[in-house]
Amino acid sequence: MQFKQQQAATSEQKPQKQGFLKKLKRFWIECKRVLRVTKKPDSQEFKLIVKISGVGMAIIGVIGFLIHFLKEIIIR
Secondary structure, three states, rough: HHHHHHHHHHHHHHHHHHHHHHHHHHHHHHHHHHHOOOOOOOOHHHHHHHHHHHHHHHHHHHHHHHHHHHHHHHHO
């Protein structure tokens, strides 16, 4: 009786493992595909990315400062 219960529990775990392995294999194939398509940016493209990222961070910082500044004015 116990053997049949153990066997039933084991057979339920196998599909879960197979599903996980299938998803993992699909993920690995997608990662390889993305890495084949991507390329290293050249110097000009890298500088542009750095400039755009810097401007974005500065804008977010200014917005945060303004929110903090307005909060301090309103509280007083």
